[in-house]
Amino acid sequence: MTDIALQVSDLQRHFPMGQSLLRAALGRTAQSVRAVDGVGFNIQRGQTFSLVGESGCGKSTLARLVAGLDTPTGGQVRFSDAGKTSHRIQMIFQDPYASLNPRYRVGTAIAEPIRFQKLLPEAAVLPRVHELLRQVGLAAADAAKFPHEFSGGQRQRVSIARALAGNPTFLVCDEPTSALDVSVQAQILNLLRQLQAELGLTCLFISHNLAVINYVSHDVGVMYLGRLVEVAPTRVLFEAPKHPYTQMLLAALPRLDTRGREQPPIMGEIPSPLAPPSGCAFHPRCPHANARCQSELPTLQDAPDGSRIACHAVAEGRIPVSLFT
């Protein structure tokens, strides 16, 4: 319980919007998009923490902040291994077509992190590349091929091999299977799970797909408009979702076992992040909202089953916990 690999506290990333001359002349202040706004969570060593949410909720921005590809405008990302030589972060992105250089043979691409970080003497690089290719289910001979010679799933395997080449202790996966067909997605998810168990990796996993999240995660955070609305151990989240938004997401998910189910009416759309609603950002769509929800921003509160929920209605006991199975 105490072995925390990553601590994110009150993290913020506000993107300033271009200030127009007219607005400046009228004395209005510049607008900003609060892509990530006061997010905090911990990840235990060797575990996978997942972030789920709909487009524009800030999950990818958060991934970039954790990977150090972007600088927060407030708050902290603290790795407990920071400063140690063993501390390395690697990323796997959604589109394996875009993240591999088409002019590099994949062996060269995989060797790049090894050479750049001088992890191995030159003579040991090629054998290591071959070992990595085999580890992700490809053949050593594939090192001489170019990315276009592979299918989408194989290219994602190459991306994974390249991420592993840097001997990472921490892996950030941003929608790694969203561009893949379902049978190939299953191969990649199985591979990621197996590699995590073998290598003891700590993972931050981003997806919009709740079923994928269920398959890979120990803990899940649900994001809505830049904030975490619920954080819970995976089983708790799927069996007893508490935040009305989490409940809505799960209810809206088309499932194989609920043929012909009458959809509960789901109201409204995600508001513009430029003009987020006051109080709890979910209140215009929430069936349990009252005056307090419209004015007061809820913060994450601990629940007895280990989950944390940011909702006045839950805190006041206004919502019965619905059970999903």
Added chain:
Amino acid sequence: MTSQALLRVQHLRVEIPTRRGVLLALDDVSFTIAPGEILGFVGESGAGKSLTGMAILGLLDPPGRVASGEIWLGERRIDTLSQREMRLIRGKQIGAVFQDPLMSLNPLLQIGDQLIESIRTHLPLTHEQAAARALALMRSVGIPAPEARFTAYPHQFSGGMRQRIVIALALCAQPELIVADEPTTALDVSIQAQVLHLLKSQCREQGTAMLLVTHDMGVIAETADRVAVMYAGRIVEIGPVADVIKAPVHPYTRGLMGAIPSLAPVTGPLAQIDGAMPRLNARPDGCAFHPRCPAATAQCRAQSPGLETRHGRQVACWVHQASQEAA
């Protein structure tokens, strides 16, 4: 059954001639859709599910062409019609909804005008009557305050609202059939649920038939009455949704169902179909699935199986046929 069918597709074969030879994109595809029925088409990228929809709409991109087979809409054969005749059928008898609503809408026209144009193309109405119908359509697809949005442009709508407008366009002449190609793939899950609900209630209330193309088995499970599973340009299994999901027969369908992660507690690795679907220029002989099939026999490698009907379900698999005959 065949006499009641609204749409009959028989032995459809679509070829794409290229410099390196003719690619077989659809091979011996046969199915029917009854009025008011939703038939789902599911499969992986390149399996031919979108191409089936495009062939029915008469919108195959050249050089792709229908090489043989027949498509019947009611009593009329439509695959041999000229582009001009087909244009009158599209919009009037067959509506279309595609993945990206922005591609289906003219960015320079107010959406009220786009609806009126489509309505007057197909129905003998005055401008005022068409405008009234456009407003009623916008209301029926769930656009709040349609009078106020009538003069808005597509970019002023959200993705979900745009897709509702495209559905209103598809419905403007009360078509008998809607071809919906990945209609909710670009939408978030809560908006997807709204749009699926809209399409489903439309079919139920107006008796409109729908061909729903998607890669998402969950969408099929919640929306369709029957499902056709496609692999490498052929239908490998077709039957009632509940049967195919609960008891898939074809080895590919079985693998596909096992590969879909669910919300249930994780008990072990997902079922895996090793390898990937062959590209069109590298189709193996015999059954196209045999290199990935755990049960493949010599017959599978030599001969392509046809769809066999048993217990209301059609399956194209030699191994399944042999086991049925033995039983």
